Amino acid sequence: MISRAQRILFIGMLIAVVSMATFLIRLRERAQDRLRALQDETPVEEPAGAAPESVLLLMPNDTDGSLLEIRRDLPMPQDESARARVLIETLLHLFREPKSTHPIAPAAGQDSSAEASESPSAGQDLDEVFLMPIAQPKGSPPVKEEMAVVDLSAAFAAAHPSGIEPETLTLLAILGTLHDNLPTITQVRFLIDGHAKDTLAGHADLTRVYLASDTATGAQ
Known part of the structure; x- marks a missing residue:
């Protein structure tokens, strides 16, 4: 009974x-x-001749488990969702570079040649990024806060090294890069191929909502 x-x-x-x-x-x-x-509202291409902006990317260093600060000048769109996508695509592209401090091998069928690596989107590691407003408690000061839903591709998850440290570093790098460049993003939710998954590659928890400022390893 x-x-x-x-x-x-x-x-x-x-x-x-x-x-x-x-x-x-x-x-x-x-x-x-x-x-x-x-x-419906955003042009497919950004206006030609957009001035590059200095952005901060947090690059994982597998040797000591730190996050390295890398400055890049990138032509950035005006829409915040599109800006978040450019930031993450550029960061994930750095993971694929030959001398990466956080190497991720090309996915099956992916061309790793110099020509294919010229574009941050060549790896097709990111499906989409959505920004959603976070409702504030009644009576609290009006503060703009957003949740970023980062939809990584199944190919990226399949190619990612398995292990708590490399998986956690990937998530922390994305969190820190978004928060440093788009401070209104205070929470981040991760999906894989449009679906909720338990882990990235067997270890790092993807069932929770992360705080964007939750970069526990710190940047150098």
Whole structure:
């Protein structure tokens, strides 16, 4: 016989699971709605001759587990979602470079030649980035805060080295790069190929919402 306490615990766990699934489904629907709106409102290409901006990228160093600060001048779009995408694509592209301090091998069928590596998007490591406003408590000062939903590709996850340290460094590098350049992003949620996954490559937890400032290893 199942005790009353066990039944209550089971029902509570079931409600929690259903609530989380509903939240993730709604989160994805809102992100897709925002993407469609951006596609309708935003030009496919940025205006020619946009002045490059200095951005800060946090590059993982597997040797000592640190995050290295790298400055790059990049032509940046005006839309914040598009800016976040450029930042992450550029960062992930650095992972693929021959002398990377956080190397990730090319995915199956991916061309690693110099020509293919000229564009940050050549690796197809990132599917999309969505920004969603975070509601503030009633009565609190109006502060703009956003959650970034970072949808990494299945190919990137498959090619990523397995291990708690390399996986965590990848997540911390993305968190820090977004927060340093787009401080209104205070939370980050990770998806793989449009779906919620337990881990990146077997270790780093992808079921939680991360604080964008949660770069525990620190930058140098």
